[in-house]
Amino acid sequence: MIIKYRELPAKINGYEALLKRLSPRHPKRTAIKTSLHKARADYGGEERLDEALYFFDPPYAYQMIQDFSLDGPFKIQVDTVLITQSCVILLEVKNITGKLQFKQNPSLLHTISADGEVKSDTSPITQMDETALRVEKILRKVGYKLPVSSIMVVAHPSQIVEEVPRNCRILAVGDINFYLSTLNLPTPILSVEELHELGKTLLTFHQNVPAFPLAPKFQIEQSEIETGVFCPRCHLGKMERTTIAWECETCRLISRNAHLTALDEWFMLLKSSISTAECCGFIGMTNLETAKHFLLKNGCQPVGGRRYRHYTRQ
Numbered sequence: 001m002i003i004k005y006r007e008l009p010a011k012i013n014g015y016e017a018l019l020k021r022l023s024p025r026h027p028k029r030t031a032i033k034t035s036l037h038k039a040r041a042d043y044g045g046e047e048r049l050d051e052a053l054y055f056f057d058p059p060y061a062y063q064m065i066q067d068f069s070l071d072g073p074f075k076i077q078v079d080t081v082l083i084t085q086s087c088v089i090l091l092e093v094k095n096i097t098g099k100l101q102f103k104q105n106p107s108l109l110h111t112i113s114a115d116g117e118v119k120s121d122t123s124p125i126t127q128m129d130e131t132a133l134r135v136e137k138i139l140r141k142v143g144y145k146l147p148v149s150s151i152m153v154v155a156h157p158s159q160i161v162e163e164v165p166r167n168c169r170i171l172a173v174g175d176i177n178f179y180l181s182t183l184n185l186p187t188p189i190l191s192v193e194e195l196h197e198l199g200k201t202l203l204t205f206h207q208n209v210p211a212f213p214l215a216p217k218f219q220i221e222q223s224e225i226e227t228g229v230f231c232p233r234c235h236l237g238k239m240e241r242t243t244i245a246w247e248c249e250t251c252r253l254i255s256r257n258a259h260l261t262a263l264d265e266w267f268m269l270l271k272s273s274i275s276t277a278e279c280c281g282f283i284g285m286t287n288l289e290t291a292k293h294f295l296l297k298n299g300c301q302p303v304g305g306r307r308y309r310h311y312t313r314q
């Protein structure tokens with residue numbers, strides 16, 4: 001059974017918010033758009049894997065974790081983890097258009113786009129082997145001696161894969177259900193109870209790799225980020241505070257909570273904390289006391305003494 005489902009990566013919303021709050025001619029827009037495009041393509045590939053495994057009903061007990069990650073020191077990210085009584089299989093999705101060539105000595109991946117442009121990157125096989133070793137180590141640490149292997153899943157139908165190293169397994173997303181369902185698993189090492197226990201233990205280890213704040217990652221200064229509350233309907237219009245709500249200057253939408261998105265965007269883009277003065281400046285409030293109540297009401301906790309008090313959110 002699936003014990004953790006995949007969610008839309010928060011960084012996709014973050015890149016979109018960053019683009020919305022940068023001037024149309026900002027020099028970093030291209031780099032942010034590239035990151036957004038890649039994040040969407042990765043997520044699209046992972047969703048295709050989830051769809052392909054929708055009817056997964058193998059003749060063996062299993063636990064499945066969609067999107068498993070650990071921050072340092074292990075630093076791993078696995079698209080899908082399949083835990084069985086006799087082994088663990090890591091599924092890593094690649095969703096790239098064009099031709100993929102695996103190069104040996106040293107191991108590299110060459111991606112050749114439709115217009116012939118060649119990009120060289122770390123081989124996903126090397127990354128998968130390294131991740132498998134780390135997962136094996138984590139399992140041993142918690143008392144489970146299970147072998148760990150990986151499969152690369154090709155999600156894009158027009159992807160051509162060449163020069164695949166002999167010892168690695170690459171499957172088209174459409175083949176994955178049949179392959180995993182008809183696997184000849186070795187003799188079980190774990191009982192079904194131990195399998196469930198291991199699934200639970202791994203879930204307690206899962207932690208999202210911190211993606212925010214984004215502006216410093218792109219070397220963008222706070223002064224370059226546009227402040228204010230944006231309209232949730234037309235996305236371009238700024239909203240003005242009326243006595244009880246927010247009103248869009250462009251499409252005249254009235255919203256009571258559009259400023260909540262602006263607070264989310266502060267944490268996604270700028271800093272992991274906010275002061276009442278910063279809240280007033282960014283959201284467009286005029287009263288420090290109102291800002292304090294707004295922050296406390298929306299999941300922020302005060303940190304520090306009265307003079308240097310700021311607010312953080314988990």
Ligand SMILES: [Zn+2]
Pocket residue numbers: 231232233234235236237248249250251252253
């Ligand atoms: Zn509007």
